[in-house]
Amino acid sequence: xxxxxxxxxxxxxxxxxRLFVDFELRTNEKQYDGLIMIICGHGEDGNILVAxxxxxxxxxxxxxxxxxxxxxxxxxxxxIFIIDACHDKNIPxxxxxxxxxxxxxWGHRDDGFLxxxxxxxxxxxxxxxxxxxxxxxxxxxxxxxGYPFKQMLHDIRTDIRSTKSGEYYCVESQDTTDYDIIFxxxxxx
Numbered sequence: 384x385x386x387x388x389x390x391x392x393x394x395x396x397x398x399x400x401r402l403f404v405d406f407e408l409r410t411n412e413k414q415y416d417g418l419i420m421i422i423c424g425h426g427e428d429g430n431i432l433v434a435x436x437x438x439x440x441x442x443x444x445x446x447x448x449x450x451x452x453x454x455x456x457x458x459x460x461x462x463i464f465i466i467d468a469c470h471d472k473n474i475p476x477x478x479x480x481x482x483x484x485x486x487x488x489w490g491h492r493d494d495g496f497l498x499x500x501x502x503x504x505x506x507x508x509x510x511x512x513x514x515x516x517x518x519x520x521x522x523x524x525x526x527x528x529g530y531p532f533k534q535m536l537h538d539i540r541t542d543i544r545s546t547k548s549g550e551y552y553c554v555e556s557q558d559t560t561d562y563d564i565i566f567x568x569x570x571x572x
Contacts, residue, residue: 411456418449418462426468430504442466443504493559499536500555509551517542522566532564 407413422442425433430442442464451458480490501514508514521538536556543549 409454409456415457415460417460418457419465420445420449420463421465421467423467426466426470428471430470432468442468491559494561496557496559497532497564498557500557501552503553503555506553507551509548511548511551513543513546513548513552514539514554517546526566527568529565529567532566533558 402408408415422432422445426442427433427439432440432442434440446462446464447453449457449462476492477489478492480488499514501508517539521535521542525535525538536554540554543552543554
């Protein structure tokens with residue numbers, strides 16, 4: 384399914400609401416395997432999409448309408464949001480990465496970060512250090528085998544969900560690396 388809208392916030396809201404009715408998303412009658420939503424447009428700080436009439440639409444509100452509390456039919460399905468919009472008004476400072484023949488490749492100043500949060504934006508976690516404990520447990524048990532960190536992160540999420548207080552944690556990661564991170568045991572001299 385594809386929706387393209389270019390008009391104001393009112394039209395955007397009408398199309399968005401029709402999406403739920405026309406494609407029976409609330410009940411998932413058509414048994415979709417998941418959701419991929421691509422949002423392109425002008426954005427502002429605070430995860431805001433700016434409509435052509437200047438009014439603001441919350442990307443967080445759009446995203447939360449698909450969470451398991453709002454739409455149980457998508458509870459165990461992947462929901463991928465691809466957002467092509469500004470996140471603020473600052474202009475990034477680029478740098479030259481490498482030269483390949485006559486081609487210059489440019490990098491963004493925020494390249495190379497893997498940021499891991501114990502929960503998603505807008506939520507609290509219990510004061511249990513559960514993320515730290517799980518990371519310690521998983522990393523120390525897997526790093527000697529050359530296990531990629533992205534796979535460890537999956538195992539950390541699984542470990543947290545298996546604990547009684549796991550409901551307070553929804554591990555979120557933001558990855559701007561273009562390589563796998565693999566830990567190695569330090570060689571003694």
